[in-house]
Amino acid sequence: MIVDSHVHFWQLARGDYDWMMGPGTEGLAPIKRDFGVEDLRPHIRAAGIDKVLLVQAAATVVESEFLLRQADACPEVAGVVGWVAMDAPDGVSSMEKLAAHQAFKGVRPMIHDIADVDWMLGRALDDAFAALARLDLTFDCLVRPVHLPNLLALLQRHPDMRAVICHGAKPEIAAGGFARWAEDMALLAQETNAFCKLSGLITEAGPGWSVEGLRPYVDHLLAVFGARRLIWGSDWPVLTLTADYGEWWAAIGRLLTDLAPAERAQVLGGNAVSAYRLT
Numbered sequence: 001m002i003v004d005s006h007v008h009f010w011q012l013a014r015g016d017y018d019w020m021m022g023p024g025t026e027g028l029a030p031i032k033r034d035f036g037v038e039d040l041r042p043h044i045r046a047a048g049i050d051k052v053l054l055v056q057a058a059a060t061v062v063e064s065e066f067l068l069r070q071a072d073a074c075p076e077v078a079g080v081v082g083w084v085a086m087d088a089p090d091g092v093s094s095m096e097k098l099a100a101h102q103a104f105k106g107v108r109p110m111i112h113d114i115a116d117v118d119w120m121l122g123r124a125l126d127d128a129f130a131a132l133a134r135l136d137l138t139f140d141c142l143v144r145p146v147h148l149p150n151l152l153a154l155l156q157r158h159p160d161m162r163a164v165i166c167h168g169a170k171p172e173i174a175a176g177g178f179a180r181w182a183e184d185m186a187l188l189a190q191e192t193n194a195f196c197k198l199s200g201l202i203t204e205a206g207p208g209w210s211v212e213g214l215r216p217y218v219d220h221l222l223a224v225f226g227a228r229r230l231i232w233g234s235d236w237p238v239l240t241l242t243a244d245y246g247e248w249w250a251a252i253g254r255l256l257t258d259l260a261p262a263e264r265a266q267v268l269g270g271n272a273v274s275a276y277r278l279t
Helices: 026-031 037-047 061-073 091-099 123-134 145-157 179-191 201-205 211-225 245-255 261-276
Strands: 003-007 051-055 077-082 104-107 138-141 162-165 195-198 230-232
Touching: 003 230, 003 261, 037 245, 051 061, 051 261, 061 077, 061 091, 077 261, 091 104, 091 123, 104 123, 123 138, 145 179, 162 261, 179 195, 179 211, 195 211, 195 261, 201 211, 201 245, 211 230, 211 245, 230 261
Parallel strands: 003 051, 051 077, 077 104, 104 138, 138 162, 162 195, 195 230
Antiparallel strands: none
């Protein structure tokens, strides 16, 4: 089974996609419209994708509930990574309620938009992280390179929690940032059991992206995490700001060309099934 582990659907009328609205977001104009399964189907059919994982794009429980309704309605959707207020008094109970739905597979706080880089280490979150492990849910780590030392400390504090690092931790590809990111990712790979998504890299590379420009980053992630802990995803429709679905699908094929067929199958689907308990 080939799985796109990172897809967003959204309905703008709800008004909770804060990152997409307001001054300074003019560059996001091409994706400031509703996106749903009918928009996605031609792309995944052309690429031969079997299933997708929907990932939250708004910091509301309403967003999680919306995505679960999409999972109920769309046979292509294998699961949902949603959002809960993990540091709220009702954070654990909200998580438990959502986890009662068989499609609810994980939680993603939008850490990269939180001003306090130490937020994830706050003791108010301990019960929520413990609940993720208890409920057999996955923690999607939406972080930037600046967060990686804290992420290592967090995952060492909660070794039983299954974690997936989104978008390769968003390396600063366009600016040529590599050495510190590479060192920190190597430590995470060595000292934790976290998975890592090969998604969002074209966005970080920007309009001048190329397969060869991405290759050092992908090769490093392959070297430190190995084919058993890397998970492919598109980050559609955010992807479309820089490339189309088919271009990224072709690029990942070239970037993984040296893997054995069984290893490619793991990256393109098998690891997503394992990390998110998909069926």
